[in-house]
Amino acid sequence: MRSVFFAVLARDLTLYLRRRSDILTALFFFAIITSLFAMGVGPEINKLRLIAPGVIWVAALLTSLLSLNRLFSSDCQDGTLEQFLLAPQSLSLLVLAKILAHWLVSGLPIILVAPALGLQFDLPAHSLWILVISLALGTPILGMVGAIGAALTLGLRGGNTLIALLVLPLYMPVLIFATSAVDASLSGQGVEAHLSLLAALLVFTLFFGPLAIAAALRVSQD
């Protein structure tokens, strides 16, 4: 059981690392969106600090959409996915390994870059920490929920825009809890409640997400 999990993880990581430029493109997309917001709103630093949590988080949501359509598509084309479905191991476990690999190359870089972008918006150090924690708790949820959308739209025409339409409304609770945590830290209130709710959401999606993704993948291969 465990060896299969790590085999899939290692395989996917190798594949992702062979195309490093994809990771960098996503990161620059993330940085560009946040600077666009700064230009749109104006250089006044007090206003920027106020909108920083929302801007950085919305940029993270949009960036996570970018790589979703590639999550299963090459596996679907070369037949790997069919082998996954036929494999004696549980499909949810294999899916979990794939999503972990995807998160390591798409979620983790965002978490590492976010503090630098937060500095551009003059977030204090304390809030930067909360931002990083909220991203660490939130981006795996984005990966899970996004994978459901990716599995449902696998191989469809116009799948890319469709993923956004399906997935973005489901992202909303994550956005709310995460930005509230950073907002609370900015205004000097307690952040534990928000972060606990986000963590609860993470546990919930970690449990039910793989089941829903496996169901969606089975549907797509009917």
Place this chain on the structure above:
Amino acid sequence: MASISSIWLKYSAPVTFYPLAGKLVPWFSIAAALLFSLGLSISFFVAPTDFQQGEAYRIIFIHVPAAWMSMFIYLVMASYCALGLAFNTRLSHMMASALAPTGAMFTFIALWTGSFWGKPMWGAWWVWDARLTSELILLFLYIGFISLQAAIDNPVRRDKAGAVFLLVGVVNIPIVYFSVQWWNTLHQGASVNMTTAPTMAQTMFAGMLIMAAACWMYSIAVSLVRVRQLILERECRSAWVTDILETLK
């Protein structure tokens, strides 16, 4: 019991449900027309003017039933989808698809009338109130369901993909609702709180219930008409549909 379950099983087959739906549609349409005329006359002429909100409050008679229907239809669709996934019945999926446009329409009406009501009451077309925001997300979920089904050509995959998305959405709705409420209370002070509004006059309440019943009848009639079309489309290769089409010529 046996006879009841056998009736259920009998009408879960499209071939027997198609004529039954055809017979039921006129009855539900007539009921909808009667209830709408009764409900509208109560809401315009019988119900008293509200002492706080004046005549503008009368939009409640369509706003509240539409909001109820928008949420209820989503739940009905989700139950049909769960039935369809569990028992692999084609008709359940068709019912879910048939209900979706009506649900989306009621969601839109709820938002639209809500904004018309909000302008005189709150002084703004749109307020990021918890209920309005979750209703908006509900609209997005309806649109997502409809466009997902529209993008898939294979009928079996279309049914099941829609069902999975709908069930994910139904798990998400309470989370969305509570997160939005949480977010709303943090960001702005209490605006207009409708739950503590003064209790409603009897006639107002009656008018609202009659309008809600009218919306029910309308939804059932329209979705039955729609499901008949879907059945004909899906089963167009079977003998009984060819027979029906022959008689129409």
